[in-house]
Amino acid sequence: MMIHIDILRHMIFFFSDVRSQIMTQFKSFKTARPMLVLRRPLLLVLCGLLCVGVTSDAFGANKEKVNQLKAAFIYNFIKYVQWPEDVDGDVIHVGILGDDPLAKPLREIAKKRKVKGKRLEVQIFSDGQPFHPCEIIFVSANRVDDLDTFREELEASHVLLIGDTKGLVEKGVAINFVLLKDRLRFEVSQKALKRAKLVIGAQMLKLAILVDKKENK
Secondary structure (H helix, E strand, O other): OOOOOOHHHHHHHHHHHHHHHHHHHHHHHOOOOHHHHHHHHHHHHHHHHHOOEOOOOOOOOOHHHHHHHHHHHHHHHHHHEEOOOOOOOOEEEEEEEOOOOOHHHHHHHHHHOEEOOEEEEEEEEOOOOOOOOOOEEEEOHHHHHHHHHHHHHHHHOOOEEEEOOOOOHHHOOOEEEEEEOOEEEEEEOHHHHHHOOOEEOHHHHHHOEEOOOOOOO
């Protein structure tokens, strides 16, 4: 079975066309609500990614293409996330906890794209390897059982935890990829975001599957 829509074609469209969308809208409406003008193309990117259909066996034979889609999501998530303090330097660090093929498409994006004016740096953390400072850590399926041992430490460092394993939100990650009705979707835990003192834009939350309600302050 194949993915219904050519994911690579969508990647090329979203990543190459978003700049032209921003510039076109800015030139046409530069005197009216500039923040809305700038946010709209980013929202279109996420909406488009959610429309890419995958087959029920996509996490098997077509996993490489699905990982490209996840990498595109993560790249765009960064645009909507606010850390409690500005990220120092000119690098946003993305860590992969465990052996996961998602590192390859993320590194391909990192070679070609910047986000928030910063370049991406992707690193794999193997068993027993100490964590270097990261803004984002993706928890691969083979390290899920270890999450309880380091979750609180990472949240205290304001790390955005992302995964793609069923039930991982209940274990404390903030964003978790799920396959729902032949679409790759993402769950968001607002409680996990609050613990890590992270804020995600309202437009992104509208596209997410909210698994809990934000705790009262």
